[in-house]
Amino acid sequence: MIRWEESPGGPVLTLLDQTRLPAEEVRLVCADVPALVRAIQTLAVRGAPLLGIAGAYGVALAAARGRDAEEAATLLERSRPTAVNLAYGVRLAADAWRASAGEGAERAAGAALAAARELHRRDAEASSAMAGHGLALLDELLPGGGGHRILTHCNTGALVSGGEGTAFAVALAAHRAGRLRGLWVDETRPLLQGARLTAYEAARNGLPYTLLTDNAAGSLFTAGEVDAVLIGADRIAADGSVANKVGSYPLAVLAKYHRVPFVVVAPTTTIDPGTADGASIVVEQRPGREVTEPPGALGEGLVVAPPGTRAYNPAFDVTPPELVTAIVTEEGVLSPVTGDGIAALCARSRQVTIS
C-alpha cells in the first residue's frame, strides 16, 4: 500500500489513497514531508501499523532529499496523536539517521531508509504470526464446529499493514481454513472505514460478509448472531487499556453483557510502555464537519444537520482491560486482565519508549 519509488526529481513515496476507496484506486505521490503529513491528516494513509511505516519512510524521504530530518520527524510525529505506531516508526528511522549522521548525509539517509524497510518487512511478518495465533485462539474459545461469526469494526486489513493486517488477517485466516461462517462489518461512522475499506477488502478476498450500521450491533448480539468481536488497536497502555476507533468501547460493553469474547489483535509495536493507563491516552478530536457533512459513501459534502450544528467527533475511544478477553500479538496471546504478558513486554523495553 506504500512504496518508495525513484522519480526523475528524486525519491517519492506513493500511497493508495484510502479516501477514494472503494470508488477508485488512485495512488497519491508524496515528494516531501508536508505532503505526507497532509495524507496522514486527511486519512489518505491511515491505520496504526501503516502510520508507523509511513512515518519511518517520511523521515527517510526528508533525509534523501537533503531536508532537515529532525524537523521532519517532529512534523510527522505530531501529525496524529493517538496511534503510537506513528511515533514509533518516526523515532526508529530518526534514531537510525542520527546514529549515522557522522558518516555523511548519504549514509545517514540510507540508514533511515533501511530502518523504514526493516519496519515494513517486520510488520508483514507480524501480521502473519498474529493471524496464526488469532485463529488458534478463536478455535480454542469457540470449539463448536459450525464456523465462527465474527464482528469487526473500522478497517484492519492489508490497507493498514505491510502484510494482511491485524484483526482482519485473523478473519481471513479463518476463511481460508474454512472456519469463517460470517464477518459482520460495522460501517464505522463518521468516515466509514468499515463500509468503504473493510467491505472492499472482504469482497476482494471472497469473505462471506454483511455490512451493518454501528448502532445495529446491539440487536445482533441479542439475536445470538455474534460469536466473537475482533478489533485492532491504535495504542495499548501499560495497564492493558486499548485505544481503538471510536465505537470499539460500546462493542466491548455489549460483548461483556452477552458473554462474547472481545479480542484485540495488534503488533507489539502498538503496546506503549510510556503510557501508564487508559486515562493517559491522548484521543484525537477531529473536525465536527466530518459528522455534519459526512464524506465518502454518504455523498461528498452531503449536509445531514442544520447549518451551525456543533458535533462531538473523537476519532477513538478507550476500552478498559477488564472488558478485553485477550490481546493477540505476533509473539502470542496476552491477558490484559492479569497484565502479565504486557508487563513483561514493557519491561523488556523492546520498543522506543513513547511518552
Ligand SMILES: CSC[C@@H](O)[C@@H](O)C(=O)COP(=O)(O)O
Ligand atoms: C490495524 S489498524 C487498528 C486501528 O488502527 C484501526 O482500527 C483504527 O482505529 C484506525 O483509525 P483511523 O482513524 O482510520 O486511522
